[in-house]
Amino acid sequence: MxxxxxxxxxxxxxxxxxxxxxxxxxxxxxxxxxxxxxxxxxxxxxxxxxxxxSNAACKITCGKYGPLWPKPKSAKIGNEVQYFLPSAVSENIVASEADKALVVQAVEIFKDNLNAYHPGYKKRQVVWRSRDGAKFIELRVSIEIEGPSQSHLTLDVSDEQYSLFVETLPSSSITNATIRAKTFFGARHGLETLSQLIDYEEAENSLMIVNSADIADQPSFTYRGLLLDTSRNYISVDSIKRTLDAMAANKLNTFHWHITDSHSFPMVLKSLPKMAYYGSYSDRDLYQPEDIRNLVVYGRVRGVRVLPEFDAPAHVGSGWEWGPQEGLGELTVCYKQEPWQEYCVEPPCGQLNIANENIYPVLGKIYKEMVELFGPIDMFHFGGDEVNLNCWNSSEEIVNYMSSNRVDRSADSFYGQWSIFQNRAYDLLTEANNNLPVPGILWTSHLTEKGRTTRFLDKNKYIIQIWSTGTDPLIKELLENKFRVIFSNYDAWYLDCGLGAWVGDGHNWCSPYKEWQAVYDNSPNKIALNLSSTVDLSLILGGEAALWSEQVDSESVDVRLWPRGSALGERLWSDPDHDWRDAEYRMVNHRQRLVKRGVQADRLQPEWCHQNEGLCYINKA
Amino acid sequence: MxxxxxxxxxxxxxxxxxxxxxxxxxxxxxxxxxxxxxxxxxxxxxxxxxxxxSNAACKITCGKYGPLWPKPKSAKIGNEVQYFLPSAVSENIVASEADKALVVQAVEIFKDNLNAYHPGYKKRQVVWRSRDGAKFIELRVSIEIEGPSQSHLTLDVSDEQYSLFVETLPSSSITNATIRAKTFFGARHGLETLSQLIDYEEAENSLMIVNSADIADQPSFTYRGLLLDTSRNYISVDSIKRTLDAMAANKLNTFHWHITDSHSFPMVLKSLPKMAYYGSYSDRDLYQPEDIRNLVVYGRVRGVRVLPEFDAPAHVGSGWEWGPQEGLGELTVCYKQEPWQEYCVEPPCGQLNIANENIYPVLGKIYKEMVELFGPIDMFHFGGDEVNLNCWNSSEEIVNYMSSNRVDRSADSFYGQWSIFQNRAYDLLTEANNNLPVPGILWTSHLTEKGRTTRFLDKNKYIIQIWSTGTDPLIKELLENKFRVIFSNYDAWYLDCGLGAWVGDGHNWCSPYKEWQAVYDNSPNKIALNLSSTVDLSLILGGEAALWSEQVDSESVDVRLWPRGSALGERLWSDPDHDWRDAEYRMVNHRQRLVKRGVQADRLQPEWCHQNEGLCYINKA
Incomplete structure (x- = not known):
């Protein structure tokens, strides 16, 4: 031996x-x-x-999709590797000036991702071997953007398509990688894919790349989102950046920022400084205007749209205390009202005071500044969930208001008032956006219940985000009424489930934990087709996993999001026709990649399984 | 206004x-x-x-136990604070030279913990205000160890008792804190308690301390453990250090290191270098001898015993491949044997080859080097769980061995062989420990089942660690047979439960997730008394929570362990007669303290609840 x-x-x-x-x-x-x-x-x-x-060299050349996550629409991947050093990577960019500026940044990210494969990266001890002999090749990356310059994502899948062609000519010391796309967003996906065809080779202390590849790719769904709530607990700007990094690694394209809620108001608005002054948890738990602008840019160069949500008319409270001081009256009702169970689903309650006309100019200011910070926007999330009628009905001011407007206090009347509020909010947003209307997103709610949706909401204005279960007949009704929808059914895509309760004992409301397998297998198209074989699947824009932050903050956000967010990524990008079993080894490998890039992704299996593919099975299929 | x-x-x-x-x-x-x-x-x-x-100033002076975790046996805490700067802390140590050397290190840790309260600590931007005027006091800490020098914990609770007296004389600019203990271990607990009576005061950019306190304290249980498995996945030395830091903050005193298993053998042994060469996941996933020695010392100065486990005769595999090469024959059987379900509870199986006499000298070498690395030891964990009879029974070599020894192949005969193995292992350990016998710990197993324990195991030699449920009648039998026991019942104290399965789909075997409330309420004494009112509770040495690492590694170990490990800490130190409800606000506050100290403890509730104590309730009690 x-x-x-x-x-x-x-x-x-x-x-x-x-x-x-x-x-x-x-x-x-x-x-x-x-x-x-x-x-x-x-x-x-x-x-x-x-x-x-090495295990790494085997994995980047083995299997139909090699180490790619999410798997591309079509791929041929070579079975040999070429060694190279980061210093031997050059790029050629063919694009409009505006796109070129973005691509230059994407190439920097690409190169940083290559450096991150070095085991010394985290401790900032990256020392590559010095080049010796003919073994090491040059990597020449060519990026060509064919379409007209486009600085923002739209709801068109062709925005994100790309092709990637890698070849190493025999006895050449050059590997060429060519990426072609219609937009910057497609090009950056190509760079991400290319970075996944590369890994660290321990024996050489160098990088390695597959010698050849031929990939054509585009997403199955145009909306591939992740929601992060930064109100229940504050999440640091650094943690949000890490989240955007990881989204880029999974070709997720929408960071849905649930920035405020009843619990805290961390968003600093110059036009309304008292909101964060009273509403933030502390003067460290803030998003300054420049933080938000920076994050929007940080996301864009990573192919991620930062989508703002301003949840109203429920889910408000902290930060709205100053109305009486300023002579505007009470802007909210039932905030911190007790016993909270009668007025909302979790403490501290709070809804906008729809009897107080002063809420509208304030809302207009909020929208205006949000459009400036997040814009240009192509969508806006209005929230619109969990309005509690008893909250409004318990306010003397609102009861009097209803009475003076000669409206009774039936549920339907309250829903009518709510829809009036929503229409005014929509108009205020449009006004804030220089009179350019954009689709508004709303959560499923009492307003979207059977029979109400078409009465209260305009399908041309609103996209509905479904957070009920994957068997809810409402889904069928929304689609039959031609509403565009985004799936976030909580029975698969709520990433906060399965922990202990935070009020009381036992487990939290949406337990059990949604394991990556369940996240992966949650197919919006199959859900819709199960409910009706005749629905128009093109109305399904995509899906989104949600991390509500009652029980997470900057310390644990990575572990909760990843790699389950990766399972979501492949479902929405590739929409595979198989279940998680055929993705398992790539998933375990991809998780390791996320960790190398500094994302504290959770561990799914023993490293033994990663080193012994196929042996950690429950039943031989 | x-x-x-x-x-x-x-x-x-x-x-x-x-x-x-x-x-x-x-x-x-x-x-x-x-x-x-x-x-x-x-x-x-x-x-x-x-x-x-501030919220912090309120919390350190409010409530019977102020901000202390675990709560002490008795406490009186003042309701005012004094401000001071870290530079104004001095100490006076009265102890033997040997103890003094330890106390000096504990004081350094104490001072570092104070610095960690500064919000700039993590980013290494700690700038305290400069001292101005009479507002700031000096903190004089006096530490007196009254007993003879004792360098290691024993199973005596008085080892760890301490008293802490804080006073600020009227119109004095000095706060005196006096800690008295019998051993170093008590003294360091006193320092930990003192550090918790201190916090950062934002308005002053200084520290603050309660003006007075009178605390007398000792643990309810002598064994307060946390198990970490570093075989299924490797856990970095830095992560283990953080774990020991956090244990110190919770007065847990035993780090049970499940260092090897079938999956990998990360422990580098000089006398058996091939074990880690073949058995480690990579040459980065190693514990070098100096790592282990350093961790033992790191633990000791934090009051934590590092208890080694060498699990045998099952749970071996990786690292034992070299027997045939060295002419020793196969040292294990059924490692990686398929289908694994027939030979063990999870891949890749593996048990020592009890027909091969060569396993004993190898085991002797392992024990000898482990005693050197971890010693001086006062206990040793032999593992001894989940022996699969079919594994042994499927080995021709073992079948022939049984036959040549004229033993039939009934379950009882196999148990007999297992107990012979265990007795020889015990003797080898004693020999390795310079012929000084120490208690061995064994997991509950087929050997400890009804009727077998007293036949196969000697209660004077073995302590039994219970990992079945809290209603298992075996607990009663063990106590009635006068075995000393440690509780780790999986229905409350297995911290790996509740995630997705890692083989197959659905959730892992011991789901659901064990929330902190369940960890807190798991009372060994109550469990024993529920099974029999006549048992001798002094046989219950304590308890331990286990983090098996199939689904955790360095990235997520903190989130999994904390603050649930804190709930365990208070159960074992204070053994409260109330449930988690009376501990909730202190728990939420203590979690924040862990985060300040660099431990990525999970978030239990919105910050809103931490700022609004008493309002995040489910039912008004």
Whole structure:
């Protein structure tokens, strides 16, 4: 045995860094599986072993989609690798000046991602081997954007399509990678895909890339979102940046920022400074205007739209205390009212005081400043969930208002008032957006219940975000009424479920925990078709996983989001026709990639399973 | 209104750091509650407000136990604070030279913990205000160890008792804190308690301490453990250090290190280098001898015993491959044998080959080196769980061995062989420990089932760690047979439960998630008394929460362990006669303290609840 011989010849010892002096006793080999994708098999190196391969080298060349996540629409990936050093990467960009400025930044991110593959990256101890001999190639990346310059995502899937062609000519020392796209957004996806065809090779202390690849790709859904709530707990700007980094790695394109709620108001508005002064948890728990603008740009160069939500007329409270001081009267009602159970679903309650006309100019100012901070916007999220009629009905001011308007206090009358509010909010937003109307998104609510939606809401103005379960007949009704929808059914895509309750004991309301397999298998199209075989699937814009932040903050946000957000990413980008089982090995490998990039993604399996693909099964399929 | 006046006089603006120029509009007041502990109530500062207080200042002076976690046996805590700067802390140590050396390190940790309260600590931007005027006091800490020098914990609770007396004489500019203990371990608990009577005061950019305190304290249980598995996934040395930091903050005293298993063998042994060479996941996923020695010392100065486990005869596999190479034959059987379900509870199986006499000298070497690395030891964990008889029974070598020894292949015969193995292992450990026998710990297993325990195991040699449920009648039997026990019943104290399955779909085997409330309410004494009113509770040494690492690694270990490990800490230190409800506000506050110290503890509730104690309830009790 070879390694026995090694033991006999050399004294066994370790170098100071904690690494073995001997070569890895293990090698990995790509082995086809009957009726399934190939797997990397770990084997002992013996005298008869012809050539060895690291686990990483096996994984980037093995299987139909190699190490790509989400898997592309079509892919041919070579089965050999070329070694190169980050210093040998050059790029050529063919694009309009405006797009070029974005691509330059995307290339920097790409190069940083390559550096992150080095095991010393986190400790800032990246030392690559020096180049020696003909073994190392140059990587020439060409990026061509063919369409007219487009600085923002629209709801068109062709925005994001790209092709990637990698080739290494025989006996050449150059690998060419060519990315073609219609927009910057497609081009950056191409760079992301390219970065995934590259990994660190331990034995060479260099990078490696597959010698060839031919990929054509575009998303299945145009809206691929992740919601983060920064009101129940504040999430640091750094944590949001990490979230955007990870979204980019998963080709998710919409960061839905649920920035305010009853609990806190961390958004600093210059025109309404008292909102954050009274409403933030502290003067450290703030998003300054420049933070927001920076994050919008940070997202854009990563292919992510930062979509603002201003939730109203419920889910307000903290930050609205100053109305009486300013002579505007009470702007909210039932905030902190007790017992809270009678007025909302969780403390501290609070809804806008619809009897107080002063709420509208304030709302107009909020929208105006949000449009400036987040814009240009192509959508706006109005929230609009969980209005509690008893809250309004318990306010003497509102009761009098209803009475003076000769409206009774039936549920339907309250819904009517709510829809009046919503229409005014929509108009205020349009006005804030220089009279340019954009689609508004609303959560499913009492307003969207059977029979009400078409009465209260205009399908041309509103997109409905579904947060009920995947068997709710409402989904069918919305689609039949031609509403565009986004799926966030809580039984699969609420990432905060499964922990202990935060009021009382037992587990939180939407338990159990939504495991990555459930996230992956949640198919909006299948859900819709199960409810009706005749619905127009083109109305399904996509989906979004939500992380409500009652039980998460900057410390745990990564663990909660990733890699479950990756499962979402592949569902929405690739919309696979198989279940999670066929994605498992790529998923486990992709999680490792996220960690290398500084994302504290949760661990799904023992490393043993990652080194022994196919052996951590429950039933042989 | 005062804050309205402020608005009128000053222009509203923010300083560059993102902080408001205006003072906090909110103040907190300690308000007694009928039949319950006092709470801090958030109130708007108005013209009639007499004196303001930060939330932190309210919390360290409010309630019977102030901000202390775990709560001490008895406490009187003053309701005023004194301000001071870290530079004004001095210490006086009265102890033997050996103890003094430890106390000096504990004082350094104490001072670092004080610095960690500064909000700039994580970004290494700690700038305290400069001292001005008479407002700031000196903090003089006196530490007196009365007993003879004791460098290691024993199973005696008096090891850890301490008293802490804080006083500030009227019109004095000195606060004296006096800690008295019998051992170093008690003294460091006193320092931990003292550090919790201190917090950061935002308005002063200084520290503050309660003006007076009188605390007498000792643990309810002598064994207060946390298990970390570093075989299923490798956990970095830094992450283990953070775990020990957090244990110290919760007065947990035993870090049970499940260092090896079938999956990987990360422990580098000089006498058996091939074990980690073949058995580690990579040459980065190693514990070098110096790492282990350093961690043992790191734990000791934090009051934590690092308890080694070497799990056998099952739960072995990776790292044992080299037997045939060295002419020792196969040291294990059924490792990676398929289908794994027939040979173990999870891939990749593996048990020691009890037919191969060569396993004993190897085991002897392992024990010898572990005693050197972890020693001096006062206990040793032999593992001893989940032996699968079919694994042994499927090995031709073992079947022949049984036959040649004229033993049949009944379950009882296999148990007999297992107990022979265990007795030899115990003797090898004793030999490795210079012939000094120490208690061995064993998991509950087939060997401890009804009727077998007394036949196979000696109660004077073995302590049994219970990992079945809290209603298992076995608990009664063990106690009636006078075995000392440690509780780790999985229905409350397995911290890996509630995630998705890692083989197959659905949720992992011990789901649901064990929320902090369930961890807190799991009382070993109550469990035992529920099973028998006549058991001798002194046999219950304590308890331990376990974090098996199939689905956790360095990225998520903090989130999984904390603050649930804190709930365990109070159960085992204080053994409260009430449930989690009476601990909730202290728990939420203590979690914030852990985060300040760099531990990524999970968030249990919105910050809103932390700022509005008593309002996040489900039912008014």
């Amino acid at each position: 070879w390694s026995l011989q090694v033991f006999t010849v050399f004294a066994f010892a370790y170098v100071a860094s904690g690494q073995f002096e001997l070569p890895n006793p293990w090698t990995w080999r790509c082995v086809p599986q009957e009726g399934k994708d190939s797997v990397c098999v770990k084997e002992l190196v013996t005298a008869t072993t012809s050539g060895t391969s | 005062w804050s309205l006046q402020v608005f009128t006089v000053f222009a509203f603006a923010y300083v560059a750091s993102g902080q408001f120029e205006l003072p906090n509009p909110w103040t907190w007041r300690c308000v007694p509650q009928e039949g319950k502990d006092s709470v801090c109530v958030k109130e708007l500062v108005t013209a009639t407000t007499s004196g303001t207080s």
